[in-house]
Amino acid sequence: MNHVTELAAAGTSVWLDDLSRDRLTTGNLAELISDSGIVGVTTNPAIFAKAMSAGTAYDAQVGELKTSGADVTDAVFAMAVEDVRNACDAFAAVHSASDGVDGRVSIEVDPRLADDREATVAQAKKLHADVGRDNVMIKIPATEACLPAITEVLAAGISVNVTLIFSVDRYRQVIAAFIEGIAQAQSNGHDVATIHSVASFFVSRVDTEIDRRLDEIGTAAALAVRGKAGLANARLAYEAFAADLVQDSRWQQLEAAGAHPQRPLWASTGVKNPDYPDTLYVTGLVGPQTVNTMPEDTLNATLDHATVSGDTLSGTGDDAREVFAALEDLGVDLNDVFVVLEHEGVEKFVSSWQELLDTIGERL
Template sequence: MSHIDDLAQLGTSTWLDDLSRERITSGNLSQVIEEKSVVGVTTNPAIFAAAMSKGDSYDAQIAELKAAGASVDQAVYAMSIDDVRNACDLFTGIFESSNGYDGRVSIEVDPRISADRDATLAQAKELWAKVDRPNVMIKIPATPGSLPAITDALAEGISVNVTLIFSVARYREVIAAFIEGIKQAAANGHDVSKIHSVASFFVSRVDVEIDKRLEAIGSDEALALRGKAGVANAQRAYAVYKELFDAAELPEGANTQRPLWASTGVKNPAYAATLYVSELAGPNTVNTMPEGTIDAVLEQGNLHGDTLSNSAAEADAVFSQLEALGVDLADVFQVLETEGVDKFVASWSELLESMEARLK
């Protein structure tokens, strides 16, 4: 039993936050599954931009796509879809043995259309059909424009990973969109037991933004709160998850939407590498980690039981202190959401520019 297995015993599934053609063809992903107890994968535009901009793993397919006259967007998605489909196949055993709970691989809609409900739904349906694997999840951002598309996609029977969630207020809207989508899916005749969803709540970026503001305040009380907001924010989200789903009247056989902790690699080297894992362990959750964080957990552990189920009061106290110090939390979360979309758009745009040059 490894520390990752111990984490699973606490109720947290470990997914790898990375994917590339090289990982698949070299056998590395299979090795990570076997040796590191990884039971899923998440991707995003930044991950694919990094994967496709280096090495020669994609050269043969780029040549084929060029010969076929593919556009830049078509080429990037063709390669992304192939990677996700092949990764899904590697996770088939886990998917089947967990009855769809794990063994999931996520692929994201184009971040440039996050304000367009109809375009987001159309691409979600297209990606779902083209990957054509039951264990794929389509990532849709939790922006105001995309929230209705989350409901629409679930109503179509599509498993959804809702991404870029920063605030508890937005998370409540995400859960509402999920519950409505599952009810519509049941009304549309879909087997809701086959539909799974996660809500990706970002952690380390919250600390980056709030720590910056605490350092600007500069008092001893402010500085003592550095590195606490990200965990407390996620713990408050878990309390909302319990509150709303304990009260929800879901269709018979429906699954709840699991909280997924994203952005769990620490950005500040002064913090323990396992901070956003050991402090966010608990029932019915996912933690998607960069491989460096997985390795740190395997090596160090630092687990100390369920740190979610009874954490709300302490988490609320942290936020009360932040508010008392004058930290504008509404502004924090608006900045993070805007930056989150902008960063993914920038990564996607850089990838398209790089791919256009290679296709030429």
């Protein structure tokens, strides 16, 4: 037992929010699986930009892609797909032992498609086919334009990681898109027991944006609420998970047919403010049917000194609402916060992706 397996015993699966060719070829990922107890991996454009822009691990494949005449976008996806495929293989035993619930590896569609439903669906299906592993998850952003894409990709029998969720209202739309997607998959003749999904709810970025606004207000009452919004927002999302999914009658019929619930996944769990405990978004978000995807620093902190005290999510909705009421009383426009965060989230991934394309383009 370690603190990661303690989290698992309380219902929270721990995934690593990172992947690189070096992690795979050195055996580091296999070591983290066997020794630390991680049971999945998430990736995003920023992660691949960091991995592919440094060192020599990708040089041989870049050379092969240059010889074949691949364009830069195809080259980047070819390298990412190879990493994800190999990571899927590394998690094959975990995937089998968990009946497909864990052992998952996520790969994201081109972030520039965040407002293009049709192109998102087409690329999601292509990535799923290119990876060719049952335990891959395709990441699709929870933008308004892509909500129907989430439904359509699930309806095709493909497991989906819905990313860039910041508000509870948007999360409820994601839940509705998920239920509709599983219902359509069933109608399309797919075995719904083989389709899995997570909803990636971002945490630390909420505190970063709201703390900035509280600092501008500057009163003692405002400063007293700093660092509380991220947990409160996630806890209200968990309450919505219970109300809008678990207790939904349509979902219950699908679940009776073998469907698996879309688990809330806590993303952006690395603490941005050094004044806060480095496991703040780990120990405060423990509960049944959840996932926490962690950057390596947060994983190491969790293994070293996290205090896991069981379920810290169930029954926390009233306290979370008090935090939000205090923020609104102080004049924090929460709707604007979430609009800004979604817009910035897409922009940051597009920027990272473009930097990666530029770097690989030069190398090609």
